[in-house]
Amino acid sequence: MKKHVNIPIFLPHKGCQNDCVFCNQKAITAKLKPLEKDEMIRTIETYLSTLLSGNTETIEIAFFGGSFTGIPIKEQNKYLRIAKEYMDKGLIQKIRLSTRPDYINKEILENLKDFGVSTIELGVQSFDEDVLRLSNRGYSSEVIYTSSESIKSYGFELGIQLMIGLPGDTYEKSVQSAKETVKIHPSVARLYPTVILRDTELERMYSSGVYHPLDIGSAVKITKEMYSILTSSGVNVIRIGLKSTENIKEGREVVAGAYHPAFGQLVKGELIKEYLDSQLTENFRQAIFYSNDRCFSNMIGNQKRNEIFFKNKYSGRSFSFKIDNSLKDEEYKVALIK
Numbered sequence: 001m002k003k004h005v006n007i008p009i010f011l012p013h014k015g016c017q018n019d020c021v022f023c024n025q026k027a028i029t030a031k032l033k034p035l036e037k038d039e040m041i042r043t044i045e046t047y048l049s050t051l052l053s054g055n056t057e058t059i060e061i062a063f064f065g066g067s068f069t070g071i072p073i074k075e076q077n078k079y080l081r082i083a084k085e086y087m088d089k090g091l092i093q094k095i096r097l098s099t100r101p102d103y104i105n106k107e108i109l110e111n112l113k114d115f116g117v118s119t120i121e122l123g124v125q126s127f128d129e130d131v132l133r134l135s136n137r138g139y140s141s142e143v144i145y146t147s148s149e150s151i152k153s154y155g156f157e158l159g160i161q162l163m164i165g166l167p168g169d170t171y172e173k174s175v176q177s178a179k180e181t182v183k184i185h186p187s188v189a190r191l192y193p194t195v196i197l198r199d200t201e202l203e204r205m206y207s208s209g210v211y212h213p214l215d216i217g218s219a220v221k222i223t224k225e226m227y228s229i230l231t232s233s234g235v236n237v238i239r240i241g242l243k244s245t246e247n248i249k250e251g252r253e254v255v256a257g258a259y260h261p262a263f264g265q266l267v268k269g270e271l272i273k274e275y276l277d278s279q280l281t282e283n284f285r286q287a288i289f290y291s292n293d294r295c296f297s298n299m300i301g302n303q304k305r306n307e308i309f310f311k312n313k314y315s316g317r318s319f320s321f322k323i324d325n326s327l328k329d330e331e332y333k334v335a336l337i338k
């Protein structure tokens with residue numbers, strides 16, 4: 001199966017004048033030099049050299065880490081020019097970037113269009129005014145709607161990133177943010193439960209008892225609901241939970257909060273478990289659950305938690321999990337033996 005590959009170009013806190021309570025980009029940036037042209041080319045070349053097997057469908061250069069469109073246009077163009085050269089040579093097919101909802105205007109969008117950018121992701125985080133204010137996001141929800149509309153009217157693919165469990169957030173507010181996202185109808189979304197990172201205002205709020213993070217169980221419950229709302233409306237959720245890296249793990253940058261290295265699997269596994277359980281309506285001695293090989297580990301659940309759940313709930317019956325590659329992604333089959 002051919003793969004979609006992202007070449008991530010990390011621009012820490014580049015272009016951002018803000019200081020969101022959860023963001024440690026300033027602390028990271030203080031330790032890093034700005035990204036030089038040569039370094040960006042080296043990163044792209046390194047990725048491309050590993051991808052020459054012809055096994056890739058699309059290769060995309062993705063600018064992450066700051067607020068790309070907050071960078072002075074001249075400097076944006078320095079990075080975009082390099083990306084476009086690779087696109088013009090047919091070595092990559094797409095350019096993606098992330099930014100804040102209030103860093104979008106006509107001039108910015110026209111410039112991005114000229115450089116062939118295909119996707120703009122907005123770090124929206126929440127549609128709730130109190131959550132935005134308490135997280136020091138520096139904009140109101142109104143700008144999310146207007147920016148999203150402008151992005152789509154220029155023919156860009158729109159991505160919306162939401163966070164769960166920020167200061168002032170509740171189950172209802174998170175669910176409402178997912179519903180508002182559906183109204184905007186982006187192509188893709190990412191869901192990030194709030195993690196307290198070192199050297200952030202959120203860490204100070206946590207230490208002084210002002211902020212109480214979500215536990216993993218609550219974060220999974222809320223994210224699961226949001227994931228269902230988004231996917232059932234045709235929004236492709238391409239990421240759930242912060243990606244583990246050398247620094248993003250407990251004991252390094254992560255101080256507390258809803259961090260789990262396989263958070264996405266916890267959410268998807270829980271949804272699959274509920275679906276499979278809903279199929280066990282008749283009497284049976286043995287149940288066999290099927291998925292394709294890509295979805296198999298989600299079906300069993302992180303650390304086999306779904307297998308354990310069924311064995312505990314239906315004691316005396318036997319359960320097995322099997323691969324059937326005729327099934328599509330996210331498709332599951334249940335065979336009951338009486």
Ligand code: SF4
Nearest residue numbers: 016018019020023066
């Ligand atoms: S807008 Fe983004 S980069 Fe800027 S402080 Fe907030 S989270 Fe960090």
